Amino acid sequence: MKEIQKKRFGKKGLEPFVADILLIIIGISIGGLLLSFSTGFTGEHLEQTSSLLNCTVAELSVTDVYLVGNKASVIVRNPGRSSVVISSAKLYHKSGPEGIVTTAFPLVVPISSLRSVEFVGAPICGNFDNVQIFTSCPGLSVRYSGSPKCS
Amino acid sequence: MRSKGVSPLVATTILIIIAVSLSYVIFNWQSFSIGSFSSSFETATKEKLQCQRASLAVFSASYNCNTFCDEGTAHTISLTLHNPGNIILNPRSIYLKNSTGGLFELSASGELGLGQTLIFQNVSTASCEGISQKIDEIVVTTDCPEVVGILPGSSISWVSCP
Numbered sequence: 001m002k003e004i005q006k007k008r009f010g011k012k013g014l015e016p017f018v019a020d021i022l023l024i025i026i027g028i029s030i031g032g033l034l035l036s037f038s039t040g041f042t043g044e045h046l047e048q049t050s051s052l053l054n055c056t057v058a059e060l061s062v063t064d065v066y067l068v069g070n071k072a073s074v075i076v077r078n079p080g081r082s083s084v085v086i087s088s089a090k091l092y093h094k095s096g097p098e099g100i101v102t103t104a105f106p107l108v109v110p111i112s113s114l115r116s117v118e119f120v121g122a123p124i125c126g127n128f129d130n131v132q133i134f135t136s137c138p139g140l141s142v143r144y145s146g147s148p149k150c151s
Numbered sequence: 152m153r154s155k156g157v158s159p160l161v162a163t164t165i166l167i168i169i170a171v172s173l174s175y176v177i178f179n180w181q182s183f184s185i186g187s188f189s190s191s192f193e194t195a196t197k198e199k200l201q202c203q204r205a206s207l208a209v210f211s212a213s214y215n216c217n218t219f220c221d222e223g224t225a226h227t228i229s230l231t232l233h234n235p236g237n238i239i240l241n242p243r244s245i246y247l248k249n250s251t252g253g254l255f256e257l258s259a260s261g262e263l264g265l266g267q268t269l270i271f272q273n274v275s276t277a278s279c280e281g282i283s284q285k286i287d288e289i290v291v292t293t294d295c296p297e298v299v300g301i302l303p304g305s306s307i308s309w310v311s312c313p
Contacts, residue, residue, distance in 0.1 A: 073252025
């Protein structure tokens with residue numbers, strides 16, 4: 001019986017102090033890993049949500065379209081509460097090919113600002129159909145089909 | 152069983168202190184990230200509500216070309232702005248749109264109190280080639296993004312312009 005007890009409990013192992021330190025180190029390491037993962041994960045999602053929420057207060061309007069020769073200038077205004085990034089634009093004729101945009105995108109339109117989007121291959125005055133401006137905000141685009149100012 | 156160690160009371164206290172400290176750190180981190188995120192949204196909503204009571208009128212404008220349109224010559228635009236709204240407005244920029252779609256931005260600074268009428272001036276040494284006698288419309292923007300003052304180009308007085 002004594003021999004069995006010796007075999008069972010007399011095994012050498014780590015000192016309790018060393019075991020505690022090891023446990024603490026393992027605990028802190030796992031905690032650190034989890035924290036850094038959750039920080040990155042939460043930060044990334046918070047940033048995405050923030051930019052989407054900014055889109056809820058973003059607005060864009062086309063104030064005027066000027067047609068001069070084969071050039072068109074589309075004046076856009078940002079009356080919203082967040083900067084708007086224009087990602088693309090299209091100019092359609094009633095008949096014939098689309099206008100070719102010459103403005104470099106992305107074009108940032110800060111709050112309370114006006115910017116011009118330029119095209120070549122624009123239609124003659126009576127052939128203008130509409131202009132469409134697309135932004136990086138999902139669902140925020142503007143279509144203008146009013147009368148252009150021609151000269 | 153005979154090995155020495157901390158007493159259960161001390162161990163429990165240490166555990167509680169560690170748990171409370173960690174909770175405090177995580178709470179602060181979360182409230183900082185979420186707090187700054189929601190406060191910007193709150194500010195935007197507050198400003199939008201205030202701006203519903205704002206309005207701006209441009210009574211008149213004059214543009215002094217100083218005889219030449221060359222770059223380096225001082226060109227002065229003077230605008231008479233009126234605030235008929237219920238909040239103080241700060242004009243931000245003056246945009247000059249010419250008849251061919253050219254857009255010129257000039258800065259504006261100052262404060263327009265309730266019911267106040269003031270003359271705002273901007274002096275620029277940039278060329279006035281695309282501006283002189285060619286302006287289709289003046290647009291004045293303010294710190295309320297939805298509020299602008301507009302004056303047709305036909306109402307501008309041109310002074311010493313070629």
